[in-house]
Amino acid sequence: MTGRRIAILTAALLIATSPPRVARATTSASGKLSIEAKLDADRIAPGETATLTVEVQSEGLNLPDVPLPLLQSVTVERAGTAQNFSIINGRVSRTSTTVYRLIPRGEGAVTIPPLKIAVGGERAETSPLTLTVSHAVAPRTPAPLRGALPPGAAPAGTPEIFVKATVDHPRAYWNQQVTLRLRLYSRVDVIGDVDWRPPSTDGFWTEGLGPARQGRQIVNGKEYAVMEIPTALFPTRTGTLTIGSAQVRCRVARVIQPPDPWSMLAMPDVVPEDVSIHSEPISIVVDPLPAGAPPGFGGAVGEFRLAFHVDSLTARAGEPAAARVTITGTGNVATIRDPEIHARGASREYVVGTSTKVDRTGDRLAGEREHDVAFVADQPGTLEILPIHFAWFDPESRSYRSQSTETVIVKVLPGSGREARPGGIVPGGLAAAAPRRSHGPLGTLTLDPPAASVVLLGSSIVGFGAAVLTGRSRQRRFRDPRAKRRRALEAILGRDLSRSASLARSGEPAKAAARAEHAVLSGTGLRYDVELQGLARAERGQALLSRGAPDGDVAAIESLLTALQAIAYAPPETRVSDAKHAIASARRALERYRNEMAT
Amino acid sequence: MALALAAALGHGNARAAVDAAALYNAGTRALARGDVGPAVAFLLAAHRIDPRARDIGANLAIARARVEESEGSSPRGEARAPSAVALSPAESWGASAALAALGALLLWAHALRPGPRFLALLGSAAFLAGLLLGLALLLRAREEARHPQAVVVAPVLDVAPAPEERPLSPYLLAAGEEVRLGHARGDLVEVRVGGNSIGWARRSGLWRVTDAARYTENSGSR
Numbered sequence: 135m136t137g138r139r140i141a142i143l144t145a146a147l148l149i150a151t152s153p154p155r156v157a158r159a160t161t162s163a164s165g166k167l168s169i170e171a172k173l174d175a176d177r178i179a180p181g182e183t184a185t186l187t188v189e190v191q192s193e194g195l196n197l198p199d200v201p202l203p204l205l206q207s208v209t210v211e212r213a214g215t216a217q218n219f220s221i222i223n224g225r226v227s228r229t230s231t232t233v234y235r236l237i238p239r240g241e242g243a244v245t246i247p248p249l250k251i252a253v254g255g256e257r258a259e260t261s262p263l264t265l266t267v268s269h270a271v272a273p274r275t276p277a278p279l280r281g282a283l284p285p286g287a288a289p290a291g292t293p294e295i296f297v298k299a300t301v302d303h304p305r306a307y308w309n310q311q312v313t314l315r316l317r318l319y320s321r322v323d324v325i326g327d328v329d330w331r332p333p334s335t336d337g338f339w340t341e342g343l344g345p346a347r348q349g350r351q352i353v354n355g356k357e358y359a360v361m362e363i364p365t366a367l368f369p370t371r372t373g374t375l376t377i378g379s380a381q382v383r384c385r386v387a388r389v390i391q392p393p394d395p396w397s398m399l400a401m402p403d404v405v406p407e408d409v410s411i412h413s414e415p416i417s418i419v420v421d422p423l424p425a426g427a428p429p430g431f432g433g434a435v436g437e438f439r440l441a442f443h444v445d446s447l448t449a450r451a452g453e454p455a456a457a458r459v460t461i462t463g464t465g466n467v468a469t470i471r472d473p474e475i476h477a478r479g480a481s482r483e484y485v486v487g488t489s490t491k492v493d494r495t496g497d498r499l500a501g502e503r504e505h506d507v508a509f510v511a512d513q514p515g516t517l518e519i520l521p522i523h524f525a526w527f528d529p530e531s532r533s534y535r536s537q538s539t540e541t542v543i544v545k546v547l548p549g550s551g552r553e554a555r556p557g558g559i560v561p562g563g564l565a566a567a568a569p570r571r572s573h574g575p576l577g578t579l580t581l582d583p584p585a586a587s588v589v590l591l592g593s594s595i596v597g598f599g600a601a602v603l604t605g606r607s608r609q610r611r612f613r614d615p616r617a618k619r620r621r622a623l624e625a626i627l628g629r630d631l632s633r634s635a636s637l638a639r640s641g642e643p644a645k646a647a648a649r650a651e652h653a654v655l656s657g658t659g660l661r662y663d664v665e666l667q668g669l670a671r672a673e674r675g676q677a678l679l680s681r682g683a684p685d686g687d688v689a690a691i692e693s694l695l696t697a698l699q700a701i702a703y704a705p706p707e708t709r710v711s712d713a714k715h716a717i718a719s720a721r722r723a724l725e726r727y728r729n730e731m732a733t
Numbered sequence: 734m735a736l737a738l739a740a741a742l743g744h745g746n747a748r749a750a751v752d753a754a755a756l757y758n759a760g761t762r763a764l765a766r767g768d769v770g771p772a773v774a775f776l777l778a779a780h781r782i783d784p785r786a787r788d789i790g791a792n793l794a795i796a797r798a799r800v801e802e803s804e805g806s807s808p809r810g811e812a813r814a815p816s817a818v819a820l821s822p823a824e825s826w827g828a829s830a831a832l833a834a835l836g837a838l839l840l841w842a843h844a845l846r847p848g849p850r851f852l853a854l855l856g857s858a859a860f861l862a863g864l865l866l867g868l869a870l871l872l873r874a875r876e877e878a879r880h881p882q883a884v885v886v887a888p889v890l891d892v893a894p895a896p897e898e899r900p901l902s903p904y905l906l907a908a909g910e911e912v913r914l915g916h917a918r919g920d921l922v923e924v925r926v927g928g929n930s931i932g933w934a935r936r937s938g939l940w941r942v943t944d945a946a947r948y949t950e951n952s953g954s955r
Contacts, residue, residue, distance in 0.1 A: 151872060194802075194803060194907075228905075326853070335822065341787045396954055401848065434943065440876065452766065454888060482937075483890075483937070484887035484888055484890075484937070484938055485887070485890075485891055485935055486887070486888060486889050486891070487891045487903070488891060488893070488903065496902075508887075508888055526883075567761070567787070567788035567791045567792050568788070569757070569758040569761050569762070570754040570757060570758060570788070572754060573752050573754050573755070574752060574754055575753050575754075575782060575783055576750040576751065576752055576753070576782070577750060577751060577753060577781070577782030577783070577821055577823055578749065578750060578751065578782075578822075579751055579778055579781055579782070579942065579943045579945065579946065580822070580825060580874075580877075580943060581822045581870070581873055581874040581878075582874050582878075583826045583867075583870065583871070584823050584826055584827070586830075587823075587826035587827055587828075587829065587830040588830075590830035590833075590834050591826075591830040591833055591834075591863070591867055593834065593837075594830065594833035594834040594836070594837040594860065594863065595833070595837075597834070597837035597838065597840075597841055598836065598837040598840060598860050600831070600841065601837060601840035601841040601843070602840070602844070602854075603846040604841070604844035604845060605840070605843070605844035608844060608847070727951075
C-alpha cells in the first residue's frame with residue numbers, strides 16, 4: 135500500500151468517524167415543530183471560541199425557548215436571537231435562530247446533548263453534537279486587529295501590561311456610531327480568565343460587537359499580545375459626553391530570574407500576580423443633526439437601503455395582500471422608525487409584525503429591519519399601495535438622503551368562494567351551529583347595572599336600614615320596665631278581668647269576685663311597681679303610699695277590694711249584680727292605670 | 734353603596750339594547766369565512782346577552798378552538814355545554830336586587846311584627862347574599878370600565894414596548910385572542926393579559942366586546 139493510499143484511507147476514516155458538525159434536524163410527528171443545531175467548527179484549539187447556532191421552526195405563534203443544558207468545563211454565552219414569522223395561506227409559522235458562543239476551559243471532547251423542545255403535544259429534539267478541544271488542532275487565524283494606538287495614546291516606556299480605550303470618532307453626530315475599542319496589551323502570560331469591567335457610557339445606546347478578538351501589536355518597539363473588546367456606541371444626546379474608565383482584572387505569570395545566572399541548576403521562578411488596571415476616560419463631542427431634514431425622517435443615522443416586496447400582484451376579495459418593507463444597512467437598526475405603508479382601496483389594514491436582525495461580526499453594527507403589513511380589500515377592483523418614503527442622515531457625506539418606492543397596484547379578484555356555509559362544517563372540521571332565523575333576545579353589552587336594579591337595590595338598602603332601626607326601637611321598648619308592666623296590665627285586663635266577667639255572667643259571682651280581686655291587686659301593683667299580693671290591708675296601704683299613690687286612690691282601691699271580698703264570701707244567687715258592678719269598677723280602675731302608664 | 738352604584742351607572746356607554754341573534758349570526762358567518770377574530774368578538778358579545786343559548790356557546794367554543802389551533806396549541810377538548818343557570822349581566826343585577834329586596838322585606842316584617850326567628854335569619858342571609866352579589870358585579874363592571882375586554886382581529890398583532898421604552902422582542906397575539914385594554918395613547922393602546930400589561934399595540938387590530946354591535950349590519954340600537 136503506498137503512502138498516498140494510506141493518507142487517503144486515513145482521511146476517509148477520519149471523515150467517517152468524525153462527529154457531525156450539524157445535528158440532524160428533527161421534526162415532530164405532525165411536522166409542525168422542528169429544531170436544528172450546528173457548530174461552526176467541530177475541532178478547535180484551547181482558547182478559541184466555537185459558535186453553536188440553534189434554529190427552531192414552529193407552525194403557529196407559540197415558539198418554545200431552547201434551554202441549553204449546562205456543559206461541563208465550557209462557558210456558554212448567548213450571543214443573540216433573531217426571530218421571524220410568515221403567514222402562508224392563513225397559517226402562521228415562526229422561526230427563531232439563537233446563537234451561543236462556547237468557550238471551553240480545557241482540552242477534551244465536549245458533548246452537547248440533544249436539545250429538546252415541546253409546544254402543546256408537539257415534540258422535537260436534535261441529535262447530539264461533539265466539540266473536540268485539542269492542542270493538536272491548528273489555531274484558527276485570529277482576526278487582524280486594525281487600528282494602531284493614536285499618537286500620544288501609547289504609554290510611556292514599555293510596561294508589561296496596560297489597558298487602553300480608544301474611539302474612532304472623537305467628534306460625532308447624534309445617533310452616529312462611535313466604535314469603542316477596549317484593549318488589553320500584555321508582554322507577560324495572562325493566567326485564566328480576564329475580568330473586564332466595562333466603562334460607564336451614560337448618554338449612549340450601547341451594542342456589543344461580537345466576541346473578544348486577539349492579535350499582536352508592536353508598541354514602542356516591543357511586541358505585545360493584544361485582546362480587544364469592541365463596542366458600538368450611539369449618542370442619544372448632544373454636547374460633550376464622557377466614556378468612563380474601564381477596569382481590567384487578571385492574573386499574570388511573572389518570571390523571576392535566579393540570582394546567579396551562571397548556575398546550571400538555577401531555574402527562573404514563575405510567580406502568579408493579580409493585576410488591576412484602568413483605562414483613561416474619553417470625551418466625545420456630539421453634534422446635533424443639521425437642519426433641513428426631509429419629510430419622513432425618523433432619526434436614522436448611518437448608511438441604509440430600502441427594499442419593498444409585495445407577495446402577489448393579485449389577491450382575492452376578503453383575503454390579505456401582504457407587503458414587506460426591508461431596511462438594511464449600517465447604523466442602529468433596532469431604533470429605526472418603520473416607514474408608513476398605506477394603500478388606497480383597502481377595507482382594512484393590519485400591521486402583521488416587525489423583526490430586526492443585527493449583525494455584530496464587523497466593526498460597524500449592521501442589520502436588517504423588516505416591517506410587514508397586510509391589506510384586505512372586501513370588493514374586487516384594485517388596491518394601490520402608495521409610495522413609501524424613507525430618509526436617513528449619512529454622517530460620511532454629512533447630508534440627508536432618502537429613498538422612495540413606486541406605487542404598487544394589486545389586482546383584487548372576486549372572492550374565492552371557499553367560504554364555508556354557515557351552519558355547515560367550518561375550516562378546522564367542526565360542525566358549527568346554524569344561524570338563527572328569529573330575533574332576540576335583546577340586551578345590553580355593558581356590565582353596568584340597569585337603572586331598575588339600582589333603584590331596587592338602593593331601596594332595599596334603605597329598607598334594610600329602616601327595618602334594623604325599627605327592630606332596635608321595638609327591642610328597646612320591649613326591654614323598658616314601665617312598658618313591660620303596661621303590657622302585663624293589658625294582659626290582666628284582657629285575660630283575668632274578661633274571665634272574671636264571664637264567670638259573673640255564668641252565675642258564679644264568688645269565683646268572679648275572687649279572680650277580679652286578684653286582678654286588681656296585680657294591676658295596682660304593676661301601676662305602682664310594688665308587690666301587693668299577700669300583704670295585709672295596712673301594709674298594702676303603706677306600700678302604695680310609699681310608691682307615690684295618692685291617698686284617694688289608695689282609699690278607692692281598698693274600697694273596691696273590700697267590695698270584691700264581700701262578694702267572694704257571700705252566696706252566689708244574691709250577689710251576681712253586685713259582682714258585675716264591682717268587676718266593671720275594677721276594669722275602669724285598671725284601664726285608668728293603663729292610660730296613665732302610656733303617657 | 735347607592736352612590737357607588739350610581740357612579741358605576743355613569744360609566745355605561747353601550748346601554749342600547751342589542752339583538753343577540755344578529756350578533757350570533759354575524760359571528761357564525763365570520764366563523765364560516767375563517768375570520769376567527771371577528772367571530773370570537775361577535776360570539777362573546779352574543780354570549781354576554783344570552784349566556785344560556787347552546788348555539789352561541791357551541792360556536793364560541795369552535796371559534797376558540799380555532800384560535801388555539803392557529804397558535805399552535807392543541808385544543809382543550811370538548812366544549813362544555815352552557816350552564817342552565819348562567820345569567821346575563823342584566824339578569825345578575827336583577828337577581829342581586831331581588832335577593833336584597835326580599836331580605837329587606839322579611840327583616841322589615843319581622844321588625845314590625847316579630848315572628849319565628851328563622852325568618853329574620855333568612856331575611857338577613859338573603860339581603861347579605863344580594864349585597865355581596867351586587868358588590869361582585871360592581872367590581873366586575875368597574876374592571877370592564879377601566880380595562881374593557883377586547884379581541885384581536887388582526888391576523889397577527891404585534892404587542893411591543895412603548896415607543897420611549899427600550900425595544901424588546903414583541904409579543905405576537907393571534908386573531909381571536911381575548912385580552913383587556915388599558916390606557917390609550919394616540920393610535921396605540923395598552924394590552925393586558927392576566928392582569929398584567931404586556932405592551933402596546935395598534936388600536937385598529939383590536940375590537941372591544943362592547944363595540945361588537947357597531948360592526949354588524951342589523952344588530953344596532955333599537
